[in-house]
Amino acid sequence: MLVKKIAVLSAIALVLTGCSANADTATQSLAPSADTEIIVLAAASLTQTFTEISNKFELANPGVKVTISFAGSATLAEQIKQGAPVDVFASASSSAMFSVSNEIPNSKTFARNRVVIAYPIANPKSIVTSKDLNNKDLIWIQCDHQVPCGTAADEALAIDGVTAQPKSLEPDVNSVLNKLLAGEVDAAIVYLTDVFANSNLASLEFSNNVSAATSYSIGTSKESSSAAQDFVAFVLGQSGQDVLIAAGFDAPPN
Amino acid sequence: MRRQTKNRQRNAKLNPGLSLLALTGFLVLALPVLALLTRVPWGSFLEIAISESVLLALEVSVATSIISAVISVFLGVPLAWYLARGPQARTRWIRPIVIAPLVMPPTVSGIALLTLMGRNGMFGKYIYESTGYSMPFTTTAVIVSGIFVGMPFLVLVLESAFRQTPIEVEEAAATLGAPPAKVFWRISLPLAKSGLIAGAVLAWARALGEFGATLMFAGSLPGVTRTMPMAVYSAMESDQGSAFVVSAILLAVAILVVFFLRSNLIKTFSR
Numbered sequence: 001m002l003v004k005k006i007a008v009l010s011a012i013a014l015v016l017t018g019c020s021a022n023a024d025t026a027t028q029s030l031a032p033s034a035d036t037e038i039i040v041l042a043a044a045s046l047t048q049t050f051t052e053i054s055n056k057f058e059l060a061n062p063g064v065k066v067t068i069s070f071a072g073s074a075t076l077a078e079q080i081k082q083g084a085p086v087d088v089f090a091s092a093s094s095s096a097m098f099s100v101s102n103e104i105p106n107s108k109t110f111a112r113n114r115v116v117i118a119y120p121i122a123n124p125k126s127i128v129t130s131k132d133l134n135n136k137d138l139i140w141i142q143c144d145h146q147v148p149c150g151t152a153a154d155e156a157l158a159i160d161g162v163t164a165q166p167k168s169l170e171p172d173v174n175s176v177l178n179k180l181l182a183g184e185v186d187a188a189i190v191y192l193t194d195v196f197a198n199s200n201l202a203s204l205e206f207s208n209n210v211s212a213a214t215s216y217s218i219g220t221s222k223e224s225s226s227a228a229q230d231f232v233a234f235v236l237g238q239s240g241q242d243v244l245i246a247a248g249f250d251a252p253p254n
Numbered sequence: 255m256r257r258q259t260k261n262r263q264r265n266a267k268l269n270p271g272l273s274l275l276a277l278t279g280f281l282v283l284a285l286p287v288l289a290l291l292t293r294v295p296w297g298s299f300l301e302i303a304i305s306e307s308v309l310l311a312l313e314v315s316v317a318t319s320i321i322s323a324v325i326s327v328f329l330g331v332p333l334a335w336y337l338a339r340g341p342q343a344r345t346r347w348i349r350p351i352v353i354a355p356l357v358m359p360p361t362v363s364g365i366a367l368l369t370l371m372g373r374n375g376m377f378g379k380y381i382y383e384s385t386g387y388s389m390p391f392t393t394t395a396v397i398v399s400g401i402f403v404g405m406p407f408l409v410l411v412l413e414s415a416f417r418q419t420p421i422e423v424e425e426a427a428a429t430l431g432a433p434p435a436k437v438f439w440r441i442s443l444p445l446a447k448s449g450l451i452a453g454a455v456l457a458w459a460r461a462l463g464e465f466g467a468t469l470m471f472a473g474s475l476p477g478v479t480r481t482m483p484m485a486v487y488s489a490m491e492s493d494q495g496s497a498f499v500v501s502a503i504l505l506a507v508a509i510l511v512v513f514f515l516r517s518n519l520i521k522t523f524s525r
Contacts, residue, residue, distance in 0.1 A: 072491075074490070074491050074492075139388070139391070141391075141473065144474070144488050144491065146488070146491040146492035146493075147491055165475075166475070167391040167473060167475065168391055168472075168473025168474055168475050168479065169473075169474055169475055169476070169480075169488070170469075170473065170474060171469070171474065171484075171487055171488060171491075175469070179390075179473075182368065182372065182374065183372070183373060183374040184368065184372050184373055184374070184388075184390050184391075
């Protein structure tokens with residue numbers, strides 16, 4: 001009885017695997033040029049821009065499929081170190097990019113993102129300068145110190161002489177942004193691109209907005225295809241830069 | 255007779271197939287924890303454990319989780335009692351609402367608390383406009399989050415314990431002249447003692463481990479609202495040694511809790 005059951009199950013299993021193998025070869029013979037797939041891992045703050053860039057890239061390069069995953073730069077770097085498949089890595093953190101220099105040997109800066117003080121467009125608390133953050137009645141938040149937007153925020157705040165403490169050090173810029181949009185805080189230190197993306201926010205720049213910027217770098221992995229190199233060139237070239245600048249990013253330093 | 259039954263229960267023999275499944279199940283749960291333990295920098299454990307960020311997180315976590323648990327007991331015991339002995343027509347719909355936080359994603363719990371008590375919240379708006387007080391970003395918010403996620407555990411376990419007391423015992427006491435309060439304090443609650451202990455400890459452990467709701471509602475500021483799970487998350491970005499040390503501490507707490515609870519849980523759930 002048991003032997004019979006095993007025999008039947010094995011037969012079914014063999015048939016199924018046989019069928020799927022046949023199906024694979026069938027598709028292969030139908031599409032002579034197989035799709036090249038490139039896997040892109042990109043920082044969360046690049047979500048809208050890189051989605052748009054990848055769509056434009058696929059239109060310009062038929063036969064190439066781009067798969068993107070967005071997450072925090074440090075998380076992505078950790079995944080890459082642990083062997084996650086990747087062709088292109090776009091990082092908001094230079095230390096994250098540095099930590100994967102084995103897997104991603106060369107990288108180039110492709111954009112910068114300024115941190116700004118964002119507040120509701122109606123400006124109920126009458127925020128005029130960055131020093132207004134020192135006001136005890138003002139509730140403001142920023143990213144955690146070790147996250148790229150937090151590091152940039154710390155630098156900008158120090159230069160402008162803001163000594164007051166934020167009410168929270170959020171783990172990523174999206175948490176900060178969401179709390180501002182929910183009306184729970186009076187001001188928040190987010191990226192200029194976040195303000196661009198939200199019409200009900202206004203912003204105020206720090207006095208030294210050059211250092212108060214996060215540098216984004218991009219690189220290909222060691223065994224990546226020429227399609228991956230093309231993608232990087234696309235991002236660095238006019239098409240990619242147009243998308244980034246329109247979203248509020250700054251061009252890389254030349 | 256009793257001893258024989260106990261021993262028989264302890265010698266369950268599974269066939270090879272089930273044994274393999276059981277072993278796999280065990281490994282799925284045990285191996286990640288083991289892997290975590292191998293990454294802990296045991297050499298610098300003590301040094302990291304007494305560093306400022308860890309001590310601050312420990313302070314916030316221990317203080318808020320204990321207060322959450324105590325308030326959960328104060329509010330949860332009467333609630334569990336009502337669910338166990340109250341009219342079914344009402345308890346039938348009260349119970350799912352009470353249990354809901356158990357299955358709600360923590361982030362959603364946080365959003366729910368924010369939309370109630372935030373500056374623009376259903377209640378929070380009026381409180382803010384009249385007193386200027388806003389609950390988000392305060393240590394109180396951490397405590398409230400702990401109650402929201404922890405109390406349902408207590409109510410669940412304690413209601414079950416209350417139900418196990420046959421109602422005839424309580425009725426007998428009442429016919430002998432005991433007022434309802436006396437019946438509760440002298441009979442119902444003592445008989446449900448193991449359930450109360452198990453429920454309180456679970457509520458405390460749940461509050462201690464809470465992350466998503468607290469982050470959403472209270473934010474994360476060292477010494478004020480940054481609990482140990484949040485400290486782990488923050489440390490993973492830069493100081494991974496610290497993240498693993500705090501994780502190991504939380505793991506040790508979890509194991510101690512389960513160890514302490516096992517007899518209470520067995521008593522509560524197997525009668």
